[in-house]
Amino acid sequence: MPLIETEGVEVINEEQRNRGFWKIFAIWAGFAIVITNFLLGSLTIGAGLVEGFTAAVISIVLVGVIVYFGTKIAAEQGTAGTTAMRAPFGIRGRVIPALATVLATVGWFGVQTGIVASSSKAILSNFGITVPFWLLAGALGIVMATVAVFGYEWIEWLNRLAVPIMTILLGLVVYQIFTNYSTSLGSSGGTGMSFWAALNVFPAATAAYLIVAMDYGRYGQSQDSSRPGWGATLAWIIFAIILAAIGILAAAAAGTWNPVEITVELGLGSVGLLLLIMGSWTTNVTNVYVGGIALSQLTGLQRLYMTVLTGLVGTGLAVAGIFSYGGIQSFLSALTVTLVPTTGILLVHYYLIEGGMDINALFEVDGKYWYVRGWNPVAVMAWAIGAAFAVLAPDWTVPALSSALVAGVIYYALDSPVGTWIERYQTQPRSSD
Template sequence: MAFESSPPQVTRDGRVELSDVGPIKDSRFYNPELAPVPVEQRTWTTYNFFALWMGMATNIPSYLLAAGLVAIGMNWLQAFLTITLGNIIVLVPMLLNSHAGTKYGIPFPVFARAFYGIRGANLAALLRAFIACGWFGIQTWVGGQAIHIIVGKLAGTGWTAAPQVFGQPWTLWLSFFAFWALQMAIIWRGMEAVRVLENWAAPLVAAGLVALTAWVLTRAGGLGPILSEPSKLGWGLDFWKVFAPSLMGMIAFWATLSLNMPDFTRFGGGQRKQAWGQILGLPTTMSFIALLSVLTTSGTVVVFGEAIWDPVALTARLDNAVAVVIGLVMVILATISTNLAANVVSPSYDFSNAVPKLISFRVGGLITGVLGVVIMPWRLISDPRVYIFAWLGFYGGVLAAVAGVLVAGYWVRSRTHLDLADLYVEHGRYWFNGGWNWRAVVATLVGSVLAVGGAHSGPFPADGLIPFLKPLYDYNWVVGFAAGFLVFLALKDNTAKETTR
């Protein structure tokens, strides 16, 4: 498609915008949601990004992440250190990919077009989208459980002991789908509704989790019995065997956001604002939630003689019905806050990118919601080993290869320079071969196979899917990122079309 466009405008702080989007509006790869955000609408502050991360990190799967490490044998200190280190590591590719969103005002799938091609970007976008659907389903299941217990406390055993359908009380299924419908109604109102929700929900949720921890500490007789609880793994070989795959799982927990933070940073008021908001928001909030989680779960070993890693189940054991209701309302707020920001916004853009003229942001959100049910999330969180080593580990390795390609392409190959208008048109700089850049595809496939080809946990064969790759699986995220990064750079061709025009 031939087109004439005015030169892009560049602000003092280096942010770029198209002075006229008219020439690209008729492109089949353009719609209003995927269009670059005008600079005057990039208004998110440091606090908005900090609150976003508070809202996304303050959630039940984050809690389950730390609690699961205690459940598989770590003590409170081992679990806390593992999670903190994992979040510091994943923050690096997250900030590197966030830069493009703030500079150009573009979402993740449009950013990916620069390196995968206009059409090839759908590979990266849909990989990320389908995983988000799984997370949406997990969060919605947790929220449905909370609603089920709240109503049960008020309505009695007739509700909680209702006849079963597909292995669960029919009232639990009703709670699950009611919570699903509530979230779909919010996302239908658009991104501004998500931003407002993030700003006020996170502090309330944090207060609820602090209260739950305080109750367990009181019942356990203070911190002393918890801190003295020995690790079942010790600090020897048994611990280090578990540490590496656990660390990869911690990194993988936010591997999705390490790709698609441009979906949010495109609204940023500047690079410093988005970077400091994330630096202050992610590691601190995740470490805080991890500390509450490991102390609470370790406390349940003292109080109940077993590690209760599910906070919904733990809250249901509170002595006071009012406290149960308040606690679970906090769970519901946490789940909505995280689910909309982390697991609906981004795949909505991703699905919209696949067919921009037919799938809007809202329709993309509805597709996410439907697939989140189809994936049967109740099975993914049935066991901490499946949750951490199979679910997190496998998808983390795949997405790490995509992250490697994006970081190599944007920072090394393109040196942060993109031709903004060409990201939306055929036969321009990013058309490559029929809309696909085969180098990025090959790098992603090689990185993914090396990272997860040896998968051997949960539903995978004990000897690994590809036995000789089994040793690499315990380091899946690092392997996937490094392989994607290096292979993409190694496949550079001898033309200048990719870096200059």
């Protein structure tokens, strides 16, 4: 692989698909040890200490199932997530999942960079150092995005270096919490969030994970695709649960969900600052990397340039102050509506309808994935119904998961009758699209 990765929407050849269990495990471990999972865990404290943790564990395991299948499909086919979406949505219809992916990755980049910049500002002020928020957010954003610009191998090296360090730092944070705040943990009760709402927190935030899993999994071992699949899944489940638990305990000890206030309240100091920066860095490179591929899917321009653009936009959002409780809640709702239904549609298409994927047809105008002028009306209808369900469904349905199921079922049900009409349409003489 060259110094700067050139692959974007293209299919990865079989020789390059050689990452096994441990290499994929390491990259997902770095992705999972992140301030976002700490934040999501702290949000579930509203349902109570035990209830929030139970909801977090259940939802993390369910998300792990999606990570497994996304990694496995990509290792088998060598396709990025938004490239694979051409199969169910159509070559032009790919804009729906691609736009949603750009929204998710750029938004989370801004949120995480904002959290780190705010926490860094607060911690540095305790040492008598005053740095403007905009300067910290801008500098951190640019540094975090740089590795993603170079590509996959650089992200692998970053995670290999950072994961052992972050594991030690996490141990120090847990020691600090139990040493100084153990007496306040047992009295932590809920603040009005239902168990079902808490169950929805992690799936809503991880709406892009099928696509993320595929973007990383496309370099996975093609001969035994279950090995990289299990590597990604176990790393996600283990470290996401650990981070969620620490977030819940820290929120209970500090009396607030806000990671900035938690960091200051618990006096984590330089240890907390280093963990915040490294944890966000290993995850934000993924946001920029995946967002760059999705933007390349939309524009047809090279991944390199689109990755740079994604990093700049995400940094701009951080500087503008995207991080807030209200902003996060609205953002999670937007992710659920736009992106979650596409997961169910792709999985149903791959496993139940086509039983695989025609790699060559992913790039053929007037091929099998051209459908109707480049759009598959079945997938668009199923996505719209799934998105409407995500908006209207009550919390107990856990719409961040069930909207994918609804969209998948609708897609499967409509495929045969509408698909017959599409086949007739494709065989009719018509002017060029």
